[in-house]
Amino acid sequence: MTASDPSPLRIANCSGFYGDRLSAAHEMVEGGPIDVLTGDWLAELTMLVLHKDRQRRPGGGFARTFVQQLEGVLGTCAERGVRIVSNAGGLNPQGAAEAVRALADRLGVPLRVATVTGDDLTGRLGELAATNEPLTNVDTGEPLAALGRPPITANAYLGGSGIAAALRSGADVVITGRVTDAALVVGPGMWRFGWDPGRAEDLDALAGAVAAGHVIECGCQATGGNYSFFQEVPDLANCGFPLTELHADGSSVITKHPGTGGLVSVGTVTAQLLYEIGSPHYLNPDAGARFDTLRLIQESQDRVRIEGCLGTPAPRRLKVAVNADGGYRNTMTVSIAGLDVPAKAKLAEEALWARIPGGRASFERAEVDLLPGDLAQYAPSLLRITVLDPDKEKVGRAFSAAVVETALATFPGYHTVTRPSGASSYGIYWPASVPARLLTHQVELDGVVTEIPAAHCAPAAPAGLPPLPAPDPEGPDPFAGEPTVRLPIGTLIGARSGDKGGNANLGLWARxxxxxxxxxxxxxxxxxxxxxxxxxxxxxxxxxxxxxxxVNFVIHGLLGRGVAANTRHDPQAKSLGEQLRARLTEIPTALLA
Known part of the structure; x- marks a missing residue:
């Protein structure tokens, strides 16, 4: 392929998170022609997981399942010229690269493996503080000093420039640290089509690639997985992973390999576009993408075109994810059946705190949630009690044993649905930002390191860019006074929700x-x-x-200090959308025909 080649770049996804389907790489390589195999292994919580792995295992800190997936496809990719791009390097891209090189040597496959680093700021926090960059929490406005604990990881979100440079230099495999999820598509697009974030005429193309990357980065969520109208999705149990056909103008087609289960429709693509976003002006390190301007077109079965996404210059500041040790936590859950549920829950709490010296106040935090059951269906309610504290012993067996000890001296029907256990550590997530000019992509290939600035020479904002839609609609409600019927809002409306640090996003769409x-x-x-x-x-x-x-809602503070620290039954807000869809509201009867 050359820059003048008009054919699209076929980029396939084989992972949406650390723990996704191991067979996906093989399915994507063997299921049809592709040019780039990519996958996302990193979430905000994953950096904490990899930190613990690095502590336990010398040379750890990267996603080992990435190497497992490559074992079955590395030779085929080399034969067909399929490039591999992944952020599975996590906290140790060099370690991941060494593991891939060792695998290639064992399989007898000649490969050039590059790493892209420069995201890890853990060792630069003092330097940043000295330059008046206090890593202020972007949600709360607090300086990092208010965290009260030393950070254990701090990683900036880089863009696709380092990936593009590695591919231009001849890398067969590119392994990165923390880059944005969309960068795994934007970087290959920059390599293939020569896009430059410093050129105003390339901003729309970059924005289109950001949209395509955002759609496919979560694997099967683009092909019918976790879809509100899942009963319309054929053979969901064998759902195929997505791929995008990316064009030189930034437009793309989202599709999947023939013969695989799942569905690619305007609905499934819309759901994923709404996933874990805030404003429709979706910022990425190489360009901003105006999701409110793009259009979705169902070209044919399982083929949805994305076009018309307008781009804006790259932001001057890039997101930084900081994590710190929070201490220890433990949760016990008690089942409450039958009548008088609130009184039974109150008695269970009183009995528990009476068994613990100092009671509830002895813990740094104690959270109690009563999850209602359904008496008509004989479904019990659940009382979840979570304690958090720096003292591992206090929240360990001492706490869970106290819950068990009350079993024969409390309300009728008392039993726990969790086993007594020891404490587990948890982390605190701290979202911040730093100037892009302070960061560089460090691309290492064949022992040679090349530095690529993370900051781009920002062009002027495109003329005539429309303003963002107002948060509230203008004009009268067209259904005011119409007859209605009380039904679940999900009768008409789909939803997709997720976490954004300590906040939750809740996107809803109509059909x-x-x-x-x-x-x-x-x-x-x-x-x-x-x-x-x-x-x-x-x-x-x-x-x-x-x-x-x-419409999209961002609910600030619902998840507290992030996924690892909050005590909600659904800590990542994955079910928030479905909870809302089940709520009853007045729906115009005219819309039900």
């Missing part, structure tokens, strides 16, 4: 313009607070994406 008009006017921030009472006291932002027939 017709009439249903969107109703959704847009009906589901205000105030009504969201009514339907989801846990959001009532939190700051909520509302965004509109009319081109996608969608």
């Amino acid at each position: 017709s313009s009439q249903a969107y008009d109703w959704l847009d006017h009906h589901l205000t921030t105030e009504r969201l607070r009514e339907l989801l009472p846990e959001t009532a006291q939190l700051h909520v932002e509302r965004y509109r994406l009319p081109n996608l027939l969608a």
Whole structure:
């Protein structure tokens, strides 16, 4: 392939998280022609997991399943010229590269393996503080000093420039540390089509690649996985992974290999576009992407075109994910069946705290949640009690044993659904940012290190860029006064939710313009607070994406100090959208025909 080659670049995904399907790489390489095999192994929580791995295992700190997946496809990729790009390097890209080189040697496959680093700021925190960069928490405004604990990881989110440079230098495999999920598609696009973030005329193409990368980075979520209308998805048990056909203008087609299960539709692609975003102006290190401007077109079965995504200059500051040890935690869950559930829960709490010296106040944090059951269906309620403290012994067996000790001296039907256990460590997530000019991609290939600036010479913002849609609709509600029926909001509306550090995102979309008009006017921030009472006291932002027939909410603080530290039954807010879809509301009967 050359820069003048008009053919699209076929980029396949084989992993959406550390722990995804091991056979996916083989399925994507053997299922049809591809040019690049990529996968996302890193989430905000994964950096903590890799930190623990590095502590336990010399040379650890990278996603070992990446190497396992490559064992069955490395030779085939080399024969066919398929490039491999992954962020599985995590905290130790060099260690991952050494493991891949050892695998290639054992298989007799000649390969050039490059690493892209420069994201790890853990050793530079003092330097940053000295230059008046206090790594302020972007959600709370607190300086890093307020964390009160030494950071154990600090990684900036880099873009695709280092990946592109490695591929241009002839790398067959590129292993990165922390880059944005979309960079795994943007970087190969920059290599293949010669896009430059410093050129204004390339911003739209880069933005289109950001959109395509965001869609395929979570694996099967683009092909029918975790889809609200999952009963419409054929053969979901054998869901195929997604791939994108990326074009020189940044437009793309999302599809999957023939003969695989799942579905690629405007709906499945919309759901993934809404996943874990905030504003429709989706910032990435190489360009901002205006998701409110893009269009989705169902070209044919399992082929959805993304086009028209407008780009903006790269941001001057890049996101940094900081993690610190939080201490230890433990959770016990008690089943409460039958009548008088609140009184039984109160008695269970009183009995527990009476067994612990100092009671509830003796812990740094103690969180109690009563998850309601369904008396009509004989489903029990669940009382979840979570304690957190720097003292490992206090929250370990001493706590779980105290829960068990009350079993014969409390309410009728008492039993636990969790086994007594020791304490587990947890981490605190701290989102921050630093100037892009302070960062460089360090590309190492064949022992030679090349530095690529992370900051781009920003062109002027494109003229005529439309303003972001107003958060609330203009004009009267077209369904005001129409007859309604009380039904679950999910009767009409799909949802996709997830975590953004300590915040949760909740995207909702309609499947017709009439249903969107109703959704847009009906589901205000105030009504969201009514339907989801846990959001009532939190700051909520509302965004509109009319081109996608969608609205997106960002619920600040719902997840506390991040996935590892919060005590919600659903710590990553994955089920928040489905909870909302089950809530009853007044739906116009005209929309149900």
